[in-house]
Every structure is written in structure tokens, then in C-alpha cells.
Amino acid sequence: MTIDDIANALGVSKATVSRAITGNGRIAPATRERILRYMDEKDYRPSFVAQNLATFKTRNIAYTLPTDRESSGVPFFLNCLIGVSQAAAARKYDVIVARYEMPEIRRLVQDRKADGVVISRNLADDEIIRYLALRGMPFVVVGTSDAPGVIQVDHGHRAAARELTALLLERWGGKPALICGDRNHIVNRIRWNGFRDAVIARGGDSDEALVEWGASDAGSVGDAFRRLYAAGVRVFFCSDDMICSRLSRCLSDAGEERYPGVRMACLYAGGFLGLYRPDVPSIQTDAGAAGECACRVLIDMLSGKDVPGRTELACKILEAGS
Amino acid sequence: MTIDDIANALGVSKATVSRAITGNGRIAPATRERILRYMDEKDYRPSFVAQNLATFKTRNIAYTLPTDRESSGVPFFLNCLIGVSQAAAARKYDVIVARYEMPEIRRLVQDRKADGVVISRNLADDEIIRYLALRGMPFVVVGTSDAPGVIQVDHGHRAAARELTALLLERWGGKPALICGDRNHIVNRIRWNGFRDAVIARGGDSDEALVEWGASDAGSVGDAFRRLYAAGVRVFFCSDDMICSRLSRCLSDAGEERYPGVRMACLYAGGFLGLYRPDVPSIQTDAGAAGECACRVLIDMLSGKDVPGRTELACKILEAGS
DNA sequence: TTGAAAGCGCTAACAC
């Protein structure tokens, strides 16, 4: 069934039917009603493709997916995608996924398969972001980007890290340090900042000895831990739950009694942690909410609305026993 | 730039240019070459939307996403999606995601946003699968479905479960049992079948006492474990790594020495396990490969090729020490 | 407020 069938059946012209569908142009409320009711009755849906051709819009938004083995195990990306998909569907958009690689992104914009893109990953200085900006493809980043003028949606990692750190330093005392992931990931630097804020606020200084960068596999986490422990650190903050789990395992392997007085906390729990250490204090974020918000912002942009340069979502701090 | 510009620039007709693009119809190899080269030179890409309108194809394939909290932490779905996306891109298709819910699926087919769908999840008897079949939307399932005539791609879970079980019974001896997840998940039933195959082959019988269904959270896994242990079981197979991790944690919480002689193995390692218990024997699958294969099969279907009703991928058995 | 008609960029008969 097409717009013509409707027009004929109702004795009006295609144009009028189109006006009823889009809401553009002048049309008598009565005829509009009549047409809409008829469409509904016949369960008619206008063809997206035809609409797209006429309007130069796809009604798709693209979501970028990290492809490295490392990230694909992280629940964040899936949860975020689900949020994006939800927000999109609510506004009659669809989500198409694109792997976060230059050739794929290029194809995406050249083939005009999407009206805008949600980027789920943010490295410090990024070729893909530059490309999108250059080509005028609207996008929003989930996370924090240091590139100028980039619309972003993120959790308030720094404030949350500061808050949890302050709380635990107060409660536990002892010498703290942070075991942190890749320094190139902005979010790790942000957590480090929040952690440091709290340390400084208590009169400590921002000593680099307080942080071990680049922890990732079991080996490097263990090494970092032993170095810090030897230096007198007893309160261990981890930049994420992956590291926290590894530290925790490293401790139980060695026998907890071998390292008395150790405390630990987690500056970001993306879904792993809960499973294994419900007792570790941590910061919870909601990837789905972030995705949803980012998508909403993007679609607002596409509709020509003004959007905030940065939207910050609240984290939840889980003090959890101990 | 459109097909017309090209036609004019080269002094041929639109139709000829179209033939060069699609490869359909008769065209002199020489002109074809000339046109293609020119397009390349000018970095011209035909408009997908216009093609779609003319051919009734979208060149999109849909991938369904589970929406429950439970599944969204499972790396399988993301890895599978990445595989699908890879296979699709290689064939100039795009992937659009749809949450696995009836209203969304209905919208998808009514709006004709995709030519086919890859289903990443398989419950025993499924409303959505029935709907797709009814509406003539081509689809393939990653996993095993008992609905008749459903094209499926899966790992050989049963054979692998049988093989690993046999191997370990041989090596360890002792009374075995399986702690299994939701009985409604087909894949759990399949693993149970494989496990049982091996037990029977050793002269055991297919006693239901050998399996505890419905394990999921820490509590139910712990309960199942204690019941079985009390019944004399010493060799514990888990249907997946989530359960395995919980069992492992339950043991270390209790103090391993409290339950002497316990062995454990994992009939499916989706990405969690490796982190925490590299020493537990397990069955590894490759979700990415499965997604890639499913997508390839689907696109073959769409191109009118004959495809196998079921494709089975090999699992990797990790014997891992102990 | 409505209708007629000209696109949007491409494909696919059908003729030559």
C-alpha cells in the first residue's frame, strides 16, 4: 500500500496525505484526522526509503563499537548500545553499528548511511573524531574528549572518585595509592585526578609515587601491588573493576595473611566486580543511561535544537561494608 | 554528484552507468572499465537510498540484542555482534540493532528497515521467531533452535561437552555432577546432553540426580553445590563460566579445605572464566566466528544461494593443568 | 486549505 492508494481511497491528493504524515504545511485538522485514522485502520506505514530519498535523511544513527579483544569483554559497550537503541527507537530512529576503524567510518559517511553518530570510546587525540568533524557529520561522544567543541556525555567520574577516596581515607586512614590502567585512556587520567584531589584535600601532596600506571594483566597488577606494598601503601584504589579483580585474586593466591592490613576500593565498577567482591567499596555507573542520554542529545542536535556541550550524569557510590 | 553527472561527463546514458555499477545487464567491458575508473577518480558513491527505493532492498541486516540485565553482561553478545558486523561490512551490508522485543521487531519488519535478521538468542519456543517466519522475513539463529526449518549456526556444544566430560572422568575418577543454568535455555539442555552422553558411555546411568538446574546467583549455586557434595559428588561440571566463578568463590569463601577433593570444570567459557581461574578445564567458543558465520549464511540466503540448515563450529577444549 | 507536478537518484524493461 502506498500514499496513492490512500489518496484515492479518501478522494484527496497525494500531497494532502503527505502533509498528514509529516505534519508539514497547512492542512485542515479534520482531513488530517480522517487520513490518520484511515492509515491506522489499514495498518499502513510510509516507506522509510522513499521518505529518505526525498528528504536526504536516513533516520539512522550510527553507534561505534571498539574492536579490540580487550574492550569487547567490557559490559559497558553493550549496555551503552542498549541505551542508545532505546532512546533511538523512542524517537523512531534506528541504530546501525560501525566498528571503530577508519575505513568503516569513512564508508559510513560516504554512503550516508546515518544522520549522526554516537561514539562510545574516547582516546585522547583521535583521527576518527577529526574526520567526522571535517566532514560535517554530527556526533556525540560518550565519555570525555579533550578535542575542542566536542559534544559529550559522561558520568562525573572525577567528583565521584574524589568523594569515594575522601570517604575511605577518612574511614581507613593508612597510606593510599592508585593502581591505574592505561594512561592514554582519558577516563583513567580523570580518575587519577579525582583521587589526587582527595589526597591533596587531606593535606597530602600529588606525588606520582601514589599511582602505578599501565596495569592490565595479572602480572602487571601484581607487580604494581608488590612495589606499592613494599613502599608502605596499605590502602589500594583500583581504577576499574578488572584491575580490582586481579588484585583481589593476586592477594588470595598469595594468601591474604601474607599481606596484613590491606584494604581495597574500586573507582569504577562496570559489571565485573559485583560478581566477585560485593564487599569492595566502589563507584557504580549506568552505561545504559549514558547511551540513552547521548542518543537523545544527538537526535536533538539533528532536529536543530541547541544542546549542552557537556552533560554529566551522577555516579552511585557504594560504600559496601568492610 | 549523481549518476547523471557521470553519464553526461562520459557521453553515455544513465542506464549504462547503472549497468557499470550493478554489474547487471550487458555492457562492453571497455566502457564498464572507463566508467568505473571515472567514478573512482571523482570519489563518487551511488546513493544507497536511491538504490534501495528502486530495488526494494535496504542492504541492512538486523541483529537482535537481549535486553535483560542478566544477558547484557555476557561478552558473547558483543563479540557476536562484532563478528556479524565484520561479515556484513565485507559484503557491503550494514548492521542495525534491534532489541529482542516484540514491538521493536514488529516495527522493524513493518518499516522494512532490514533485509534479514541474525538472532543471537534462542529460547525454546519463541514468539519472535514465529512472527518472522510468518511475515517471510529471512533470519538465521546463532545457537540452536528446536523450531522446524530454522536456519542455525552454532558451536558443537554437545560433542564438546561429551569430550571434555569423558576426558576428565577418565583422569579424575570420582562421582560427577553438573550444575546447570536455566533449563529453558536450549544450550543448557544441550550441554547436559553432552555431559550425560559421557557419563553413560562410562557405564553410568542418566540419573537426574546428576544435575542441578536453575543455578544462577551465588545463593543457588552454593545450595546446589552443598546438596551435591552431601550426596557424595566430588567432580563438579558447570554449564558456564558464570556459574563456575560463583562456585569457585563459594569454595574460597568457605575455605577450600572444608571441602576436600573437589574438582571442577566448565562446559562453556564465554570470557569471564579466563580472568579468574585459568586452571579450570573448559570449553572455549568463539562468539565472533559464530556471528560472522551466521551473517555470511544470512547474506547467502538473501542472494538466493542454497544454505545449510545447520552449520556447526568446532569448540576448543582447554585442558589446563590441575 | 488543497491539488498538480516536478523532483529525489537509481534500476530495469523494452526498443534499437
Add this chain to the structure above:
DNA sequence: GTGTTAGCGCTTTCAA
């Protein structure tokens, strides 16, 4: 082997 032409289903001037 190539060109002509009529769509694909919708939007959007421009007149009426």
C-alpha cells in the same frame, strides 16, 4: 551493447 523511458514512494514548491 547502448539509449529511452517509466517507475520506486514520498516531499515540496507553486498555483488555484
